[in-house]
Amino acid sequence: MTQTAANARVIRVHPNDNVAIVVERGGLAEGTAIAGGVITTMPIPQGHKVALVALAEGDRVIRYGEVIGTTVAAISRGGHVNETNVRLPTAPALGELPLATREPPAVEALEGYTFEGFRNPDGSVGTKNVLGITTSVQCVAGTVDYVVQRIKRELLPRFPNVDDVVGLNHSYGCGVAINAPAAVVPIRTLRNIALNPNFGNEVMVIGLGCEKLQPSTLIDDKPVKIYENTEAADPDANVLSLQDESFHGFGEMVEGILAMAERHLERLDRRRRETCPVSELAVGMQCGGSDAFSGVTANPAVGFATDLIVRAGGSVMFSEVTEVRDAIHLLTPRAVDREVGQALVDQMAWYDDYLAQGQADRSANPSPGNKKGGLSNVVEKALGSVIKSGNSPIVDVIGPGERLRRRGLTFAATPASDFICGTLQLAAGMNLQVFTTGRGTPYNLSMAPVIKVSSNSTLGQRWFDLIDLDAGRIATGEASIEDVGWELFHLILEVASGRQRVAAERLGLYNDLVLFNPAPVT
Template identity: 65%
Template sequence: MNIINKEAPLYIKVHEKDNVAIVVNNNGLTAGSVFPCGLVLKEHIPQGHKVALNNIAKGDDILRYGEVIGYALRDIAQGCWIDESLVGLPTAPNLASLPLATAIPPALPALEGYTFEGYRNSDGSVGTRNLLAITTSVHCVAGVVDYVVSIIERQLLPDFPNVDGVVALNHLYGCGVAINAPAAIIPIRTLHNLALNPNFGGEVMVVGLGCEKLQPERLLQGTPDVQPISLDEDDIVRLQDEQHVGFESMVNDILRVAKRHLQRLNQRRRETVPASELVVGMQCGGSDAFSGVTANPAVGFASDLLVRCGATVMFSEVTEVRDAIHLLTPRVIDPQTGRRLLEEMAWYDDYLNSGQTDRSANPSPGNKKGGLANVVEKALGSIAKSGSSAIVEVLSPGQRPTRRGLIYAATPASDFICGTQQMASGITLQVFTTGRGTPYGLAAIPVIKMATRSALAERWHDLMDINAGTIATGEESIEQVGWRLFELILDIASGRKQSWSDRWGIHNALAVFNPAPVT
């Protein structure tokens, strides 16, 4: 391992063809700073932002990751700062002309002997937690369910020490919506599959109001592409039922049903299972220019390790894949899977067009402050989370996988919606990379947060679980950080360690993707 002088001017150039690099040093570098190669900065450049490695004429390509991230809107001199205002957005790859399954990666050597302590379910899935989930059919009941959850936590859970907790699957869907619209398949499928997440042990109970459009029976039936959930009528509580006289009657009825499920969950124990039973979601949020060179490549390495173990890995976020789609379509396992990938990209193109917006609405102000010029640069860094394995399946939002391996699960790029949709697709643990920082967490799923740079990891020392900034300074390799992440995944999945978001109890609300009309 080569430890370098962190105070010396340092940049990262990703590909030999690149004509830009990003500044590594904390607080950036001042004009006159000289890099070891002799490059002299002509102006101050903030950390993570791009420096021109040579003169770039107006209209010329700007290259990072060996790919065109844009074109110069004016002449840019060597040693100058290239901020987002100087980078023109190129055209997105034409979906009709992309190669499919032309460079299928060979299977990586199997990785055997790795295990974790999980909860095996009757359907064959394995959870990383043992939770009671209360499914809701409409947002109207959320306040009542939250009230009951607090009672369960205070009064019931002490009697069920083998249950990790209780979560309310509250959401904003269920009524005041076009329930029969074609796009309603997404939120209905999502809510159906959320109830089946492996961390809930197959114990399903539903609280509804009674007059909502998404009746509990329809939620349980789901959509044509799911298996209906069979429940006893006693597992469904409707607050408008005439048997409920007053608020306390509703509360007591929910507690009665919950107690029955808690009794069964309390009989469960962790057992040693192969790492192949893991279903891990990979996500990024609050990204910066380091995301694609430190944290995301380390996540990609860990993704490959998981796939080598036979596990399932999901990556998502359509808008942050679309501009790098030409690098993914050759990696699909067969042309049919490639066509499914293109279908999801085209569907989202149409979705954005219907809202009279486009991909230029991404990135966020914070992403730009962290050095990302546009969505092209962001996408090229985002897909690094997928590692180097073949993509074996493509899922529409909220669908559950039918295969193991590397899977593309289509979701919006919103952190909260992506997390919710991946959870519906069955992830039991999530890895979340961030450069700007976010306290994001999920109540039902352990979330491991990885910092892209050491300054964030040090400042947010009790929110970031792992630091990938050591890659930028040469203290660790991508492989070393990837192995550390892999081992942490096994520890947290086993309950041996706890993520910071869980230690603090920081959990975001669910955000179900609803592209259908609200009436």
């Protein structure tokens, strides 16, 4: 895959590719010799594409053995290929895709690997032990933030086995068309986040009282028990509304929440880690701030680790519809059956329609940072993105906000937004996330650990205290995809066991949840 000449290293992924990406830090100067006798005709930045052959106007540009676009003007051999001179091709036609045509690869089960997790009564396993306080409406977010700080300062030190308390704030709940068909997405997302295994079935709901999304609708798995401001308050209470007429002043509201939190913390503190098989892991794979290296270093290594987890009986989900759409023809053949293949197609069609309603299309992706990192368009980005899914059969497809149903590899349909995707993967039951990046992001979740993998060593070294694993060593020839994939697999087990904290958690960096709400706002 990697070719060198005259100390200038480039990466050509597939023998049919007519472009390669520049590995050298600082890029290549005009007149630099690379493999095959190609001489650069202009400066080409690191991660950007160099033409290996002369391309006439309208010629196909090929990377990963796939067409990523056509040229808008002639490009000389050794020229710079980028978003300004490549035209976006037509997306694969959804009605003509092969469904479940690939024979699943023969692999051996991976046995003997375990992690230390928190087992829940429903059989799920958490990688953290967290008290979650969710809100039914944005109006109470400030109160919850205030109370969370009080709990951390006054209560949490008494419960050493509880990792954290987090406020699950969001901007939904009132002024929304709650009965519109698409409203099912944010509502089931909030319900299912409360069921995340890292919360140990001890989530509290704080509401205002007059909102459309009533607090009681967010507790699906256990009886709703309303906190009452009396001496005989139910110790199992899990719902409190600030407009409860028994409260006199803000102080009593806060004391009510603290009292309810104390009971939940007491139960969470009794949880202990125990040895669990890898089959109890539910890992979300995501990328953000991607560059041209992502599809040849970090994402392939993640894909290798994905296959290891699946071989061990675990669950892995990959997502981001707009970063799958242009590579969907590579995925539908991998569906375990035609029903799953059709579900993939249906999710792509739903999102095509969603974008059209908003008078947008897939060309809105990639971002300026992606382009600066060498990605010309969403086709190139998608072809590099889906590699996170490895080579395993796709056993299920779930819609936004739905929960995982099967062990193995699942496509969880989400937007490409880092924060929305992370929120929806939490709702699906993710207990750990792996996040690849080429441009860099301090993104992290307080509800589940996020392992960040850099696609290039320039970032890995510059962000030495924010990146957990540097996959850029693959590009420089210091490590193979398999080496980094195994390294990531072992790191996942260490983090899931609580023996190693991710970099952003050590720094105390966390992002808010962001709901996906395709329904109207009133």
